[in-house]
Amino acid sequence: MEDMTVQDWMVWSPDAATIEMPVLAFEESEKDAANYEKYYYFNRPETEFDVALADVRFCDELARGLATANYYPDAATTAMYGVGGAIGGLIGGAIANAIHGSAEERRKRRVNMRRCMNFKGYARYGLAKDLWQEFNFEEGNSTVPEEDRQKMLAQQAKVAAGPTPETENLGL
Amino acid sequence: MKQHLKLMHAALAGAILFTSPAIAKEDEFPFEAAIVKDRKDVSLDPDKAYILLQAPGANVGTFFKVPTEAEREKDYALRSEALVEAREKWAKKMVRYEKARERYDRRGDINKPEKPVEPTETSFAWQPLEMQFMVSVGPFNRFAKGDGNSLYLQEVPAGVYVYYGAIDLGLGVCTCMGTVKFDVTRGKVTTLRSDRLLLDKDGNPINREDIPEGTETNDIMVRVAMVIEPADEATNDPRIPEGWITPATFEPVAFVPNWYGAEINRLWPMPGVFAYDRGTQIDLKAQAAEEEAALLLAEQQAAVESATVLEDEGAGTLDLTED
Numbered sequence: 001m002e003d004m005t006v007q008d009w010m011v012w013s014p015d016a017a018t019i020e021m022p023v024l025a026f027e028e029s030e031k032d033a034a035n036y037e038k039y040y041y042f043n044r045p046e047t048e049f050d051v052a053l054a055d056v057r058f059c060d061e062l063a064r065g066l067a068t069a070n071y072y073p074d075a076a077t078t079a080m081y082g083v084g085g086a087i088g089g090l091i092g093g094a095i096a097n098a099i100h101g102s103a104e105e106r107r108k109r110r111v112n113m114r115r116c117m118n119f120k121g122y123a124r125y126g127l128a129k130d131l132w133q134e135f136n137f138e139e140g141n142s143t144v145p146e147e148d149r150q151k152m153l154a155q156q157a158k159v160a161a162g163p164t165p166e167t168e169n170l171g172l
Numbered sequence: 173m174k175q176h177l178k179l180m181h182a183a184l185a186g187a188i189l190f191t192s193p194a195i196a197k198e199d200e201f202p203f204e205a206a207i208v209k210d211r212k213d214v215s216l217d218p219d220k221a222y223i224l225l226q227a228p229g230a231n232v233g234t235f236f237k238v239p240t241e242a243e244r245e246k247d248y249a250l251r252s253e254a255l256v257e258a259r260e261k262w263a264k265k266m267v268r269y270e271k272a273r274e275r276y277d278r279r280g281d282i283n284k285p286e287k288p289v290e291p292t293e294t295s296f297a298w299q300p301l302e303m304q305f306m307v308s309v310g311p312f313n314r315f316a317k318g319d320g321n322s323l324y325l326q327e328v329p330a331g332v333y334v335y336y337g338a339i340d341l342g343l344g345v346c347t348c349m350g351t352v353k354f355d356v357t358r359g360k361v362t363t364l365r366s367d368r369l370l371l372d373k374d375g376n377p378i379n380r381e382d383i384p385e386g387t388e389t390n391d392i393m394v395r396v397a398m399v400i401e402p403a404d405e406a407t408n409d410p411r412i413p414e415g416w417i418t419p420a421t422f423e424p425v426a427f428v429p430n431w432y433g434a435e436i437n438r439l440w441p442m443p444g445v446f447a448y449d450r451g452t453q454i455d456l457k458a459q460a461a462e463e464e465a466a467l468l469l470a471e472q473q474a475a476v477e478s479a480t481v482l483e484d485e486g487a488g489t490l491d492l493t494e495d
Contacts, residue, residue: 005289037390055451062348065433107390112436114394118375119349119438120451171373172395 009146010057012154016049019158022135024165026128036126036170038110039136042160044122053157059116060153063109064139102140109139114172122160123169135159198304200250201243205307208325210315214411218359221330223309224417226365226403227322228380230311232338233366234346237305237331238353244301251298258291303431308339321406330358334425335366335400335439339432347398348430350438350453352445354420361412363403364420369440371395377440397440426453 004012024041026032032039044052114124135155137144208214208222216222225233239247265288272285289295307328315325334353337346356362370378372395378384380399383392402419424446430436441447447454 003287005287007289007295037388037394062430062436063433065430107393108435110390111394115437116349116451119448172371172375 004147006146009150010061012150013050014053014154016158016161019049019154021158021162022155023131024125024127024159026131028126028128032128033126035129039127039129039132040114040124040170041127041132041136041156042117042122042124043162043165044120044160045164047161049157049161052160053154055117055120055122056153056157056160059113059120060149062116063112105139117160118172124171125165125167126170200246201239201301201304203237203305203307203329205329206327207309207313208315208327209313210317212411214315216361216413216416217327220327221356221358222361222416223326223328223333223356224315224361224363224403224407224412225309225324225326226363226407227310227324228320228367229322230314231322231324231366232308232310232340232344233324234306234308234336234339234344235326235328235333236302236307236336237329237333239301239305240331247301251296254298255291255293255296258296262288262291300429300431302334302428306336306339311340316409318406323407323409325361328356330356332356334428335364336428337398337434337437339434342432343434344432345398345435345437346428346430346432347439348428348436349451350446350448351425351428352400352422352439352442353425354422356420357418359416360418361407361416362418362420363407364422365399365401365403367399367401369397369399371397396437398437399440401442423457424453424455426455 042056118124135152137149137152208216223235225231227233269285269288273287276282276284307326309324309326310322313324314322316323332353333356335347335351337348337351338344339346354362354364367380369380370383370392372378372384373391375395377397400422407417422442422445424442438448438453444456444460446456
């Protein structure tokens with residue numbers, strides 16, 4: 001794992017059994033409930049870990065401008081752009097960051113993950129900030145190293161494919 | 173404020189650096205588009221194609237022309253050349269890396285060298301041609317505006333266009349997870365209408381206008397569906413020559429990349445054109461065509477079977493006569 005490149009981490013296939021299940025139980029305070037639009041996790045019943053990981057990764061990549069699944073009807077140029085979307089994403093991200101700052105980047109990520117995972121049929125549940133920070137990250141001025149990102153996405157997938165929570169589904 | 177400007181300059185400098193392939197592309201792939209402003213003496217060119225976007229108010233609409241097969245082939249050839257050069261550079265970097273890595277393994281007290289990323293067919297970044305063929309209308313320069321009716325008229329090269337969302341200065345939202353495409357033909361004004369739909373927490377529509385009381389602001393920002401639909405008769409502006417107005421014929425597009433790292437969304441389902449099954453867009457037109465083909469096939473098979481029975485009965489009668 002020591003020599004894994006960014007690309008290696010992006011397609012890393014961990015065994016679900018090796019991924020630590022984060023703590024999700026907490027005593028809800030008023031402050032917690034007021035921040036659920038920021039601090040949340042996803043879950044979908046009858047979903048395998050691998051499927052959840054693919055979904056979380058797709059949404060993460062799309063949110064940061066990397067997902068480049070081909071939309072052409074033929075496969076002649078399927079791989080043409082590779083991670084080329086990164087160029088566009090970098091421009092957009094850099095300009096957005098300069099104009100609106102990292103707060104805008106954080107807001108955008110929250111919106112994107114909520115929409116994308118909702119479209120994929122996942123329910124959303126609120127979480128206390130300190131618990132959320134254990135397996136989530138904010139998008140902002142500093143880049144999250146790919147290794148850290150992928151390890152946290154794997155934990156998010158573990159939760160998404162885990163037991164159905166008994167708390168309220170906050171929805172989209 | 174100074175810091176703000178510095179950041180802006182740094183970002184733009186970065187953008188120029190990253191978009192350098194696009195500058196070269198402008199010569200290789202010219203794309204001329206022009207806004208048609210609100211003037212009395214509007215003169216539309218029969219050799220040009222036009223998109224007319226209708227909206228309830230000031231709006232931004234972004235479209236891109238789908239590159240033709242020839243354009244894609246040419247772009248792919250350019251990319252292949254660039255990839256060869258990138259691989260040559262990478263090979264040199266790898267030689268330096270191996271040496272540095274050997275030193276690091278031997279001594280351990282120096283900074284660990286970073287392994288260069290190998291540019292491959294799948295990993296090599298290349299400015300998508302679609303970004304070169306992209307055009308946004310609004311929120312300014314309306315062609316006409318009235319009560320609940322804003323029109324934006326844009327001259328574009330003829331072709332197939334995808335509705336991409338609302339991108340302005342690299343910011344905004346893309347309909348990356350489900351959108352439409354349509355033909356824009358020469359000598360015509362192709363019309364469509366854009367709107368928004370507020371949703372509840374379960375993704376069910378509330379309405380197009382009023383934000384429900386007590387809704388948390390950040391939730392409102394998330395729970396918005398984007399709508400593209402046929403334009404109404406308010407697009408019949410007397411400055412547009414008779415017979416030019418052509419309602420867009422929509423075809424579904426399941427996915428487009430988020431090239432700007434923008435907000436992501438998808439279009440609200442379009443009756444008879446597309447629906448969704450979770451995150452997957454369902455092509456209702458293709459589904460209807462398949463059902464129609466299956467029905468036709470069943471009818472043909474029934475007709476053949478019926479003819480065979482008649483033939484058999486006829487053959488039997490003949491046999492009996494002969495007896």
